[in-house]
Amino acid sequence: MNRRDFLAETTLGSALLMNTTIGAKTVEAFAQHQEKRRKELWGLLGDLPWQHTPKPAQTIKVEEHPAFMLEHLVLDLNGQEPVPAYLLIPKKRKEKAPGLLYLHAHGGTYTIGRSELLDGRNVLPAYAKSLAEMGIVTLAIDSWCFGGRASQNKQQGEWDTFKSMLWMGQVLWGMIVFDDLRSLDYLSKRPEVDPARIGAFGLSMGSTRAWWLAALDPRVKLCIDLCCLTDFEELILAHNLKGHGIYYYVPRLLKHFTTAQINELIVPRRHLSLNGRKDALTPPKGVEKIRDHLLPLYRQHGQEKDCRIELFDCAHEETPAMRALVHEWLQQL
Numbered sequence: 001m002n003r004r005d006f007l008a009e010t011t012l013g014s015a016l017l018m019n020t021t022i023g024a025k026t027v028e029a030f031a032q033h034q035e036k037r038r039k040e041l042w043g044l045l046g047d048l049p050w051q052h053t054p055k056p057a058q059t060i061k062v063e064e065h066p067a068f069m070l071e072h073l074v075l076d077l078n079g080q081e082p083v084p085a086y087l088l089i090p091k092k093r094k095e096k097a098p099g100l101l102y103l104h105a106h107g108g109t110y111t112i113g114r115s116e117l118l119d120g121r122n123v124l125p126a127y128a129k130s131l132a133e134m135g136i137v138t139l140a141i142d143s144w145c146f147g148g149r150a151s152q153n154k155q156q157g158e159w160d161t162f163k164s165m166l167w168m169g170q171v172l173w174g175m176i177v178f179d180d181l182r183s184l185d186y187l188s189k190r191p192e193v194d195p196a197r198i199g200a201f202g203l204s205m206g207s208t209r210a211w212w213l214a215a216l217d218p219r220v221k222l223c224i225d226l227c228c229l230t231d232f233e234e235l236i237l238a239h240n241l242k243g244h245g246i247y248y249y250v251p252r253l254l255k256h257f258t259t260a261q262i263n264e265l266i267v268p269r270r271h272l273s274l275n276g277r278k279d280a281l282t283p284p285k286g287v288e289k290i291r292d293h294l295l296p297l298y299r300q301h302g303q304e305k306d307c308r309i310e311l312f313d314c315a316h317e318e319t320p321a322m323r324a325l326v327h328e329w330l331q332q333l
Helices: 003-008 011-019 027-042 128-133 155-167 172-189 205-216 232-237 259-266 284-301 320-330
Strands: 058-064 068-075 083-090 097-103 137-141 193-203 220-226 270-276 307-312
Touching (some): 027 259, 155 172, 172 193, 172 205, 205 220, 270 320
Antiparallel strands (some): 058 068
């Protein structure tokens, strides 16, 4: 089935074909459409441990920094392996502060996970100090195969995990997003956090984690993704599937969703996406295609200003101009 045929068989798609605007005629109908599609998207992510009841977090130690306290935690998110995490608690904050899930990148740097929050990386200066100054309680976990969850074989550990999960009916990307969802559960229940003011932020793999999580869970009120809003079809045309790691690929995904259709599940919540025009992982035509799909939805179901998708004259990196925009949006969380 081609994309036009797929659209013609959906309520949303039929109207898109008829009048190039949104198909759902009311906010309620659109919300129902989104909920149905979220269930469909979850259904592509393999067998997930929904039945597992997480045990209480373990606090390993607490470090004092000039602007924040840093809790070293071990979280029980999936019942399969423990998850090391950092919780950054600003010393100066509101009684019920905004919360942020900080989602680390990939970059083939398997020893870097949650530590990216404190140390940054070559293409992303550290965010810990500025988040503390903004009074944002921030949670960062080691994703599957990274940081404290990395095997001694590094990349081989990721490939082995991907393959063994497939044999067991699981999808590595599904398990990554599931851990992020359970992290959101934990963050939203922290006494320092206002559960109505939670955002998700990341670069590269962290970017993709952010917009997938925001699409799947309406508790994410602000999604900020840097350098990885990739239109799958344009990536195929650019012959650069090799540019993304094995974790990125979900069986049968393109039979059901385009990147834009995943991201429309975020509407009308706030969404800032900043990407590099020279970034081979994110073909510019694809970024523009997603933007042109989303903006009409925001006009009808929210406010256009709450969706900003930009291309900068850079590669796979955060520039000072990007950082300024991220700060501006985070301050409104």
